[in-house]
Amino acid sequence: MSGKETQDKTGVAADWPLFEVFIRSRAGLEHKHVGSLHAADAAMAIEHARDVYTRRQEGVSIWAVPSASIVASDPQEADALFEPARDKVYRHPTFYAIPDEVKNL
Amino acid sequence: MYTQALDTHGQEPAPAARDLSAQEQRFQARVDAEEKIEPKDWMPDAYRQTLIRQISQHAHSEIVGMLPEGNWITRAPSLRRKAVLMAKVQDEGGHGMYLYSAAETLGVSRAQMMQQLLSGAAKYSSIFNYPTLTWADIGAIGWLVDGAAIMNQIPICRCSYGPYARAMVRICKEESFHQRQGFEIMLTLAHGSADQHTMAQDALNRWWWPSIMMFGPSDADSKHSAQSMRWKIKRFSNDELRQKFIDVTVPQAQYLRLTIPDPRLRWNEATQHYDIGPIDWEEFANVLRGNGPCNRERLAARRAADEAGAWVREAAAAHAARQIGRSPHMAVNPQARFA
Numbered sequence: 267m268s269g270k271e272t273q274d275k276t277g278v279a280a281d282w283p284l285f286e287v288f289i290r291s292r293a294g295l296e297h298k299h300v301g302s303l304h305a306a307d308a309a310m311a312i313e314h315a316r317d318v319y320t321r322r323q324e325g326v327s328i329w330a331v332p333s334a335s336i337v338a339s340d341p342q343e344a345d346a347l348f349e350p351a352r353d354k355v356y357r358h359p360t361f362y363a364i365p366d367e368v369k370n371l
Numbered sequence: 372m373y374t375q376a377l378d379t380h381g382q383e384p385a386p387a388a389r390d391l392s393a394q395e396q397r398f399q400a401r402v403d404a405e406e407k408i409e410p411k412d413w414m415p416d417a418y419r420q421t422l423i424r425q426i427s428q429h430a431h432s433e434i435v436g437m438l439p440e441g442n443w444i445t446r447a448p449s450l451r452r453k454a455v456l457m458a459k460v461q462d463e464g465g466h467g468m469y470l471y472s473a474a475e476t477l478g479v480s481r482a483q484m485m486q487q488l489l490s491g492a493a494k495y496s497s498i499f500n501y502p503t504l505t506w507a508d509i510g511a512i513g514w515l516v517d518g519a520a521i522m523n524q525i526p527i528c529r530c531s532y533g534p535y536a537r538a539m540v541r542i543c544k545e546e547s548f549h550q551r552q553g554f555e556i557m558l559t560l561a562h563g564s565a566d567q568h569t570m571a572q573d574a575l576n577r578w579w580w581p582s583i584m585m586f587g588p589s590d591a592d593s594k595h596s597a598q599s600m601r602w603k604i605k606r607f608s609n610d611e612l613r614q615k616f617i618d619v620t621v622p623q624a625q626y627l628r629l630t631i632p633d634p635r636l637r638w639n640e641a642t643q644h645y646d647i648g649p650i651d652w653e654e655f656a657n658v659l660r661g662n663g664p665c666n667r668e669r670l671a672a673r674r675a676a677d678e679a680g681a682w683v684r685e686a687a688a689a690h691a692a693r694q695i696g697r698s699p700h701m702a703v704n705p706q707a708r709f710a
Contacts, residue, residue: 307691
């Protein structure tokens with residue numbers, strides 16, 4: 267490793283920033299997370315994403331998002347976060363009993 | 372390509388001997404219920420360390436695995452073969468990238484892993500320390516080495532750790548072409564001229580036993596396998612996978628009209644499996660210790676590539692820094708770490 271590269275406190279050269287990659291597989295579908303990669307800047311992130319994640323025509327569009335910009339929920343708080351939806355089965359259509367003879371409902 | 376049961380030589384104590392904490396019990400219950408573990412979930416430190424070691428060794432194997440095949444790109448016998456080989460070597464590089472990313476979710480940095488590879492501290496699959504002497508070796512690698520890797524890797528698609536499992540799904544999808552192109556090369560040579568047939572047989576003679584060894588030590592000597600099984604990192608034992616590989620590969624060799632270099636190989640009617648002769652574990656241990664035919668050459672090639680690429684990385688970083696100066700909204704935090 268060259269001395270000119272930025273180093274962390276252990277003397278290991280610092281990694282380029284991490285990006286999360288999202289690919290739209292074809293027009294009409296949403297972008298889907300496929301993985302991550304390191305790149306020096308945004309333009310390089312797109313080029314690397316092309317090479318790493320679309321070698322077999324997996325996509326028609328790429329989003330690369332700096333990983334540091336992603337706000338994620340905490341699994342430890344998953345119960346508190348998602349519990350309120352658990353007892354609200356009336357939000358689903360199958361909750362309601364409708365007689366068989368009634369059509370188009 | 373190309374995992375190997377190298378982690379079975381790891382140092383972590385087998386936790387089976389002691390009582391599990393309440394947290395460990397909850398974790399094991401999730402694993403037993405086939406729930407996936409994700410990066411931010413609590414996990415035992417030994418689980419994390421086992422995965423870091425296994426995934427990074429797997430990634431290093433992909434990267435070093437580019438070298439023996441890259442050796443033949445300029446001498447591929449036709450443009451078609453050259454295009455195919457380039458695509459395969461690019462895939463191996465890609466597989467290394469997926470796996471490094473998966474390992475990073477466990478808290479190890481890419482730079483640390485690179486340093487471990489370049490310093491010689493990290494292990495990678497023993498198979499890549501053998502030389503590719505003729506074009507037939509490219510066929511044998513695709514057919515046998517990728518074939519063995521697929522056998523090893525398909526069960527890892529169901530690994531309990533989500534990011535590793537997802538990387539393996541992607542890799543396995545791409546791997547099938549690797550094996551088929553290798554078999555096609557062998558088929559062309561084995562059914563070609565007498566000289567070509569001899570070349571194919573010679574490649575099989577040299578790659579058969581190293582491929583068999585790719586499955587790692589026999590179950591009797593694989594002391595940490597049981598814990599990896601409990602954690603559902605590993606689904607089948609080394610010997611089970613090795614047997615499966617032998618059973619599917621022997622008929623393929625027969626179709627090629629090539630002879631497996633094992634005089635003790637024979638079909639066992641009682642077990643419905645092939646029996647094989649003894650494996651030379653001394654050779655395996657020796658290659659792992661760094662004394663295989665190409666260990667030094669492989670590391671020297673990786674180090675040379677790292678040094679030769681340093682100015683490019685510096686230039687890219689300088690360019691990125693200047694862009695940030697011009698348009699600060701482009702700035703990204705270099706310490707960024709997702710999950």
